[in-house]
Amino acid sequence: MLAENGYSATSLAAIADRLGVSKGVISYHFAGKAEVLNEVVRSVLSExxxxxxxxxxxxxxxxxxxxxxxASNLAFLDTHRTEIFALTEVLSNARATPGVAETFSESHQAAIAALEALFTGGRKAGEFGDVAPRASAISLRAAIDAVSGLIREDPAFDLTGFGTDLATLYERASAR
Amino acid sequence: MLAENGYSATSLAAIADRLGVSKGVISYHFAGKAEVLNEVVRSVLSExxxxxxxxxxxxxxxxxxxxxxxASNLAFLDTHRTEIFALTEVLSNARATPGVAETFSESHQAAIAALEALFTGGRKAGEFGDVAPRASAISLRAAIDAVSGLIREDPAFDLTGFGTDLATLYERASAR
DNA sequence: CTACTCTTTGGCCATGCGGTCAGAATCCAA
DNA sequence: TTGGATTCTGACCGCATGGCCAAAGAGTAG
Known part of the structure; x- marks a missing residue:
């Protein structure tokens, strides 16, 4: 529902309706709407x-x-579009949903740290040149994160081609 | 108000209140809330x-x-934080505001096209190597666009340092 | 001063929201 | 078969929203 109709159209009533169930069921199983949305974020991130x-x-x-x-990140985006659209929809409105911003920020920081470690590792091993690890990590993640918007606007966007171009770009930038 | 309290807290009543004016005034001067928000987007983009x-x-x-x-793009983000935060706030909820998505998409496409032209120009002039113009344009814009989120999370983020690192990164990637 | 237009007020409306709850239905172990 | 626990229903609550409008007020040209 989030992916199809967006955040604002995803009310508890709409969710219950889609499930063919009464609204009270959601309140019975979840503490509130925030808990439902947090669960969406948590599950997509863990996937x-x-x-x-x-x-x-x-x-x-x-x-x-x-x-x-x-390549694997783009492949995930490609094969899990609905989940990704739902995730971005929740993240877009993170301010309206306590907990979501924290959960995602944590995961996002970890992702950047992992990439940063990859660049510093490559440098120490002599495989890479004197690339700036943090800036590279941040900008590479930004490029990948932007893809969800690209495939939303143009579902036929060539993800594989973009992936190899992106890899080549960062490979050259970090070459000795 | 958008930058400070977010999209959902920016109701017509809240705006009117802040202006020390009655709600009807906004309805009198604008066709509706969507027109107000579109004007926000339009004005920030033109700035x-x-x-x-x-x-x-x-x-x-x-x-x-x-x-x-x-450098100039990052300098703009640095010196126009409130406007940028307001813009991203509206864009986050573009689905709830007809016209906004179109306006921004147009401007965004143009920005990517301009960057793409820069890379192809550099190649044709023999200044750059065989860099992938479109992928480079897309990923560079993504990196710059991500900065608004970075400075929101950490206002002390070193924009200048990031800017030079980013420039070096793309310079190396597009070197002959 | 008058008469007309432009602007503002403040209360009103329908709508939809998240959430609650008493009671009905269902399940399941004893 | 029974009876307590779990699950579900459907109506209801208070609230905030975007928008509307009759009437009051302010500004201004003749």
């Missing part, structure tokens, strides 16, 4: 984590890890 | 345009243009 972890783990070098990270 | 244009125009090379583009 993403479960998808990416094993795919990046198999990298034999930092360069390969970078490629795998980008 | 940004007015700020950036002259600053980028003076570039003597594509490399310099790239640096100036990034």
């Amino acid at each position: 993403a984590e479960a998808w990416m972890s094993p795919r990046v783990a198999g990298a034999a070098s930092f360069t390969e890890a970078l490629r795998l990270y980008i | 940004a345009e007015a700020w950036m244009s002259p600053r980028v125009a003076g570039a003597a090379s594509f490399t310099e243009a790239l640096r100036l583009y990034i």
